[in-house]
Amino acid sequence: MKKILHCVGEVFKDCYKAFPAFFLLAMALDGLGVIAAMLEPVLLARILELAGGKPVDGVQLIQTIGAYGICLAYVPVSEVLFRTASQRADIKGAQYFGNKLVAFSRRIRLEVLENPETLDRFHRANAAENSQFVFFKQILLTVRNGVTCVGLMAVVGRFHPVLVLSGLLALVPSVLTKLYFEKKTTALRRMQSKVLRRLGYIRGLFSNKESIKEMRVMGFESYLIEKWNGTNAQRVEEYAQVNLDICKKQVWGIIVTNTGHVLNIALSFFLLIQGRISVGAFAACLSAFTAYESGMTVFLVMLFNAISTYHVVEDYYAYFTIPTERDGEVSYHPFQEAITASDVHFSYSGGDREVLRGVDCAIRKGEHVVIVGENGSGKTTFSKLLTGAFLPSQGRISYDGLSTEEMNRGSLYAHYSIVPQDFVRYWFSLRENVGISDLDRCEDTEAMEALLEKVAGSEFLENVGGLDVQLGKEYGGQELSGGQWQKVAIARGLWRESDIIILDEPTSALDPLVEYDVLSKFAEMIRGRTSVIISHRVGICRMADKILVMKGGCVVECGRHEELLAAGGEYAHIWQEQAKWYQNG
Ligand code: ADP
Numbered sequence: 288m289k290k291i292l293h294c295v296g297e298v299f300k301d302c303y304k305a306f307p308a309f310f311l312l313a314m315a316l317d318g319l320g321v322i323a324a325m326l327e328p329v330l331l332a333r334i335l336e337l338a339g340g341k342p343v344d345g346v347q348l349i350q351t352i353g354a355y356g357i358c359l360a361y362v363p364v365s366e367v368l369f370r371t372a373s374q375r376a377d378i379k380g381a382q383y384f385g386n387k388l389v390a391f392s393r394r395i396r397l398e399v400l401e402n403p404e405t406l407d408r409f410h411r412a413n414a415a416e417n418s419q420f421v422f423f424k425q426i427l428l429t430v431r432n433g434v435t436c437v438g439l440m441a442v443v444g445r446f447h448p449v450l451v452l453s454g455l456l457a458l459v460p461s462v463l464t465k466l467y468f469e470k471k472t473t474a475l476r477r478m479q480s481k482v483l484r485r486l487g488y489i490r491g492l493f494s495n496k497e498s499i500k501e502m503r504v505m506g507f508e509s510y511l512i513e514k515w516n517g518t519n520a521q522r523v524e525e526y527a528q529v530n531l532d533i534c535k536k537q538v539w540g541i542i543v544t545n546t547g548h549v550l551n552i553a554l555s556f557f558l559l560i561q562g563r564i565s566v567g568a569f570a571a572c573l574s575a576f577t578a579y580e581s582g583m584t585v586f587l588v589m590l591f592n593a594i595s596t597y598h599v600v601e602d603y604y605a606y607f608t609i610p611t612e613r614d615g616e617v618s619y620h621p622f623q624e625a626i627t628a629s630d631v632h633f634s635y636s637g638g639d640r641e642v643l644r645g646v647d648c649a650i651r652k653g654e655h656v657v658i659v660g661e662n663g664s665g666k667t668t669f670s671k672l673l674t675g676a677f678l679p680s681q682g683r684i685s686y687d688g689l690s691t692e693e694m695n696r697g698s699l700y701a702h703y704s705i706v707p708q709d710f711v712r713y714w715f716s717l718r719e720n721v722g723i724s725d726l727d728r729c730e731d732t733e734a735m736e737a738l739l740e741k742v743a744g745s746e747f748l749e750n751v752g753g754l755d756v757q758l759g760k761e762y763g764g765q766e767l768s769g770g771q772w773q774k775v776a777i778a779r780g781l782w783r784e785s786d787i788i789i790l791d792e793p794t795s796a797l798d799p800l801v802e803y804d805v806l807s808k809f810a811e812m813i814r815g816r817t818s819v820i821i822s823h824r825v826g827i828c829r830m831a832d833k834i835l836v837m838k839g840g841c842v843v844e845c846g847r848h849e850e851l852l853a854a855g856g857e858y859a860h861i862w863q864e865q866a867k868w869y870q871n872g
Pocket residue numbers: 401402635638642660661662663664665666667668669
């Protein structure tokens with residue numbers, strides 16, 4: 288109960304912030320609505336009393352009929368007002384709640400994003416869309432109809448107390464069946480969020496041109512369709528079973544509740560013929576029971592809708608409990624000496640295995656370092672710890688002695704540039720694709736053209752059609768090859784004039800000749816900056832000041848190309864293995 292009240296409080300606070308004028312209007316309309324609904328039967332009884340009086344007090348009768356008319360008209364008029372005003376509030380709410388989600392996502396601890404549970408939670412929070420606004424309206428309607436029904440019972444109770452008791456009893460079965468319904472559907476929805484994400488993923492493969500091409504050529508289209516159908520069939524089956532069970536219980540609830548209402552009317556009629564209530568009171572009871580019945584129906588529907596929306600809204604607010612960046616207090620200052628890793632250990636969230644198992648190394652200012660090693664040896668993971676995106680579970684990474692844990696991460700990121708292995712292809716203009724890493728200089732056409740010429744060659748810009756050409760076929764733009772997209776990603780990394788740059792397998796999509804060319808120019812462009820290149824190809828290592836060789840989550844060798852070759856260890860072994868690819872015979 289405490290959790291529900293807390294959630295309601297959060298929603299009301301947020302709704303007030305998102306649309307204060309509508310919030311106050313809705314409160315006022317609801318308050319008046321309760322008063323109007325309670326006055327209705329009282330005024331009706333009074334009209335009958337006045338009409339039967341001898342002599343008839345005409346003025347008072349007309350005034351009472353007028354007041355009764357106003358009460359009757361209030362409900363439809365207030366509904367029109369509410370509906371019209373709520374359309375604007377709906378849009379404002381969607382913007383407010385969407386922005387809140389995005390603003391929080393920007394602060395989530397990056398290593399937590401590696402956990403699939405986080406993605407499920409994001410999926411559920413995102414699916415809440417504008418449920419907060421819906422919940423707000425449902426709560427208002429629930430409270431309004433609930434209070435009205437209590438008021439109506441108080442009015443009926445004044446005529447005879449037994450009518451209150453019978454009115455309440457009629458509700459019990461309906462409440463129980465609806466509670467059962469909510470419990471079942473919420474459990475089902477939670478259980479199915481993982482399946483839904485999986486379904487979305489498989490369907491996404493059919494709208495991504497790369498995967499479409501691959502599945503068609505490699506012939507696994509039907510396999511994926513079957514996989515999708517199988518997963519979906521299982522989901523539908525689970526739904527069908529729960530729904531059938533719920534449906535049966537609901538039908539019983541409805542039958543029993545309606546029988547209760549009919550009995551209530553019969554009871555008041557019995558009291559009338561017994562002379563225990565007047566004709567006016569009987570008419571007021573009928574009016575109150577009709578209003579009570581429709582009020583109770585709306586109350587119950589809204590209450591249970593609110594309960595099911597509550598679970599969605601709860602998922603939205605639960606998202607905000609995901610750990611955010613453990614930010615240090617100290618602002619990063621460009622380091623002068625070295626970045627040092629001392630006995631660094633790391634495991635992924637939810638993983639039971641250590642991916643880094645005591646990494647020790649130092650990267651001096653201005654050094655060009657290449658990290659090599661077989662796939663899965665921990666190179667990419669280590670680079671994420673270097674940038675402070677992940678924090679070590681044991682040991683420390685420090686910049687001139689200041690550890691990443693103590694540091695304000697935003698201030699560290701500001702000095703970094705990265706070209707990730709899975710670089711993103713933004714379906715924006717070429718200018719935005721490159722300039723997005725430093726938007727302040729985005730309009731410096733000359734500098735951007737010069738950079739692209741170095742990274743992608745002199746004909747690239749001409750072939751693409753200039754900086755302002757839209758990229759990506761999906762939006763009717765110019766499509767690039769995999770290698771060209773990678774060069775654009777490299778240009779984006781270089782465009783940001785950072786102290787440190789990390790490139791993770793930056794040339795994986797380039798052919799060897801182009802690779803050599805790009806890397807030579809690259810070495811020239813990053814002169815004076817500290818760079819870390821991750822690669823499983825050792826060809827790149829000749830131009831490195833330092834090579835770190837990783838194996839099984841540790842740095843097993845460190846030195847220059849010639850030294851490591853002469854040492855005849857792991858590096859020499861990888862070098863010889865790869866050299867075979869390029870030797871004749
Ligand atoms: P490399 O860059 O050397 O190929 P990675 O750092 O990418 O290696 O991965 C090191 C190990 O960590 C691998 O065994 C990989 O399976 C595991 N790993 C990578 N990313 C994740 C993740 N998000 N969650 C759990 N394990 C991961």
